[in-house]
Amino acid sequence: MRVSQLLIPTLREVPAEAEVVSHQLLVRAGFIRKTAAGVYTYLPLALRVLKKIEKIVREEMARQGGQEILMPIIQPAELWQESSRWDVYGPELFRLKDRHGRDFCLGPTHEEIITALVRGEVSSYKQLPLLLFQIQNKYRDERRPRFGLMRGREFIMKDLYSFDMDEEGLHTSYQKMYEAYSRVYDRCGLKYRVVEADSGAIGGSDTHEFMVLAASGEATVVYCSSSNCDYAANVERANALYDQESSREEPESKREVYTPSQTTIKDVAVFLGEGREKTIKTLIYKTEDGLVAALVRGDREVNEVKLYNTLGCLQLELADAATIQDVTGAQVGYAGPVGLDMRIVADPEVNNMVNAIAGANKTGYHLVNVNPGRDFKVDTLTDIRMVQAGEPCPRCGSALDEAQGIEVGQIFKLGDKYSRALGAVYLDDKGQEQYIIMGCYGIGVTRTMAASVEQNHDQQGIIWPASIAPFQVVVIPVSTKDEAQVKMAEEIYNKLLQAGVEALIDDRPERAGVKFKDADLVGYPLRITVGSKGVKSGQAEVTERQTGETVMVPQQDIIYKVCDMLEKDV
Template sequence: MRWSQTLIPTMKETPADAEIPSHQLMLRAGLIRQLMAGAYTYLPLGTRAIRKASEIVRQEMDRTGAVELSMPALQPIELFERTGRRDAFGNVLINFPIRRRDHNVHLALGPTHEEVVTDLMSRLISSYRQLPMTVYQIQTKFRNEERPRFGVLRTSEFLMKDAYSFATTVEQLNESYQKMYDAYCRIYSRCGLEFIPVEAESGPIGGDASHEFMIPADNGEDRIVRCDSCGYAANLERADTGRNHQAPASTENQPPPETVDTPGLGSIEAVANFLKIQPSEMIKTLIYLADDKPVAVLLRGDHEANDGKIRRALSAQTLEMADNATIERSTNAPVGFAGPVELKIPILVDHDVSLMSTAVVGANAEDKHTTGVVPGRDFTFDTTFDLRNAEAGDPCPKCESKLEFVHGIEVGHVFKLGTKYSEALEAEFLDEKEQRHPLIMGCYGIGVNRIIAGLAETCHDENGLIWPVSVAPYEVELIPLNVSDPEVMKHAESIYSELQQAGIDVLMDDRDARPGFKFKDADLIGIPLRIIVGGKGLKEGIAEIKWRRGGDAEKIPLAEAANDAINKIQAEQNRLSNQ
């Protein structure tokens, strides 16, 4: 492609509303333009990068034995009502009524396709002999993102690869899950991304096991807990604190508890300041509704509750903070004064609470707290649980090292769904005994746009983007320094033709512009390999070849320049494919 024949609207200045490097550089390098909040047009360079990432995804999906299909983005709202996800998605689900002839039809734009694919398989799968099976698509999804930001990282319309596996047994599900997990690792390696697979919560999508794939990035919205020694990694919702149950500290020689007035002081910080103690010397008593029944959760005052861990510890289907009326009914006190002593509802105790020798707790009375409370003496419990968010410095659950936090951008997620959707939508198979069972499902998503944005966020320098060869819009940029010089253009056209014949994606900057201007644009758009023809090199019969990622330029005879570039590109492609 010749620069003069395509559309690459580069920008010198950084747009004021672009907050992070990926957004700034994708705008400045002419990859995208915003239509409205949450919706972007992909210009030629951006479209080519998206297409190349999609093709890598497609190749690796095919390699696992998954088969490609294409499902409609327009979906009947009834499917979401049958699975309960209309309420679970809330305002995120874009849905609307339309008029057809003499009646109304309520539709949704697909945020994902669990409902659609399960409904499809309920009609097409009948026997265990047809399973296992995995299908996938690469298609646009729609979600009403209330705070679109960070360019294409958080939008209302985005390109996603979603795959769905169907199995007769948990063993078949695990096999499909592992194939997808391995495929994701190959995809991100081939795309040139640094990535971390992390243990994750399944969230509103359902299921009982999942992993997220994260790109470590300073501007990532997700926090990853990881151990640099053994490789353990999990998101904040899932991360284990590395602690185990221990018997309560000794209660010998501890004075009895004492109730003190704390007028109007219902928060941990306010009470700690009033009593001149640290929040870590207090126990917070949180009242939840687990499957609509009240339960108290005890944490050290400086720790944050982890709802996913609490739900799992209780084996609860639903978990939410109790309303004020429930709290007052359960504790006989307003919000902020609950405590475990003589509490009449079940209590769940975090590991760290049992290690406290004494603590300050709510007194279950308005404007009062109790000091000198000893866990195990003044309130009893049989065991403890990991109920809080992990913190930097917590012990790694897999080795002897300490956990640390990094920020990350999520680019993929794999789930073991089980039978949540197949039961709701009656997707069943007949086993060898002619008995019916629900299909056992897995779900596997990749944000293709996020691959490109993640690369822009992490692969750049002060001058612009630095694309890996595998997803670069073009692999080689050919820069003739003086397009008015017939001798320069003769050699440039020869190199251009050789590269194209070898299947190399090449962009020739044939603009009549100063060399410095072209070099700045070349740095900005970040094509991996650059060939410069003209200037002193032309008199010496050489071209300069240089990697955008750095290093010295090589002087190659003009007649060998194309072949040298071809070899370099092929070697780099092989390196990425074999990581």
């Protein structure tokens, strides 16, 4: 195609509203435009990238026996009421009414639809296992869309659902998808890590997330630094290891100390000349079942996902200042477990502390020499803290490293949650009715595109991996006034097309600098430059976007050279 005829509206300046680099570059390089908050239009270049990713996804799903279908975006409320998610899903569900007042929603996911389909069409074990997938727009009315394509309200997702007779079959399907996902991200040229994840309220047994490693990632993952161990987990999930030994210190008698205006762990520790690990952090949470105090060592952070799972509650949020004042009798910053009248959940580390420092529930005072058991009672003792880099791997004991990741895919074992709710059963070989065992597996297609940009860019612009680049090569005649250059560029361009290379020719009557800048910004893997010197010697330059390396290649060899260089990356 010709750049002069393509809609590639590049911008010189960074759009003011774009914060993350993928958003900035995708807008600047003419890939996307915003239609509303969290809703984007994909321009020709973006659509080509998305189609490439989708093609890879389709091939890998098919390789594992997945069959493609297409389900509706608009879903009737009845199905969601059957699974009781109409009420549970909350305000994130886009809801609408038709002209008759009937309730519908825009699908954020398709478990209900597909389970209803399968319950109608599958009745025998002979029809299982079944792997069905689609690539479809999804809708989630995010409270706060942000980061461009990373967290949109409308996005493209591949979702596959597996239907098996039993857990063993589910495990096989799960393994297939694990394999398929690994191949998808490998082929997309992304550096990623598979991590154990929290299954959340869905309550499944196994779940893994596929994380593209990038500094801007919203998720934190920990992974084992040992080359012999492949442990990796989302910090929300990572289990903490605990020393069994408690301190040898002799418990001393508790006393109150005056700590004016020392309302943070750090301040109190410095003020009293102790380390933060000598303090107990007391956070008061509000749940639908009342208030709960969560205790962790002062140098640790509470892991709200673990706490949520421990409490089994539906709502969990930090109590507001007024509530804290009311229940502790002190301002925020002086809460402590001693004499606190509410359920107390403590991390095991807290239980091992001797002569600890804690808030006195009295403004301006802390207690020293606080000892768990003696001075306060813990109702629930369980892992509720965030694991940090440097801690021992729960599997092998080596130190853990930490990284930021963008969640681009996840795989879940659902079990019979939906088949039970919606009545999807089959008859086994003994004629017994059984619930179908399900799994679900998602890939964020638009997010994968953004994640690739986050991971592959430089000061000049995007650097697409060849496998998902919108075009693989751009041919640039330095001057469109020089007929010899134009002729040679056209010849090379046509030969590339004949060879099946996705090539563009930048035939705009722009100065060379403009065309180079645009080529770098858009991020074509290869650029072929035809200049006056090259024309004389019958050579053109081939420049690799990734490395910036340029080689002079005789015209007749260019096709081979290009194919050779692209092979390497494909």
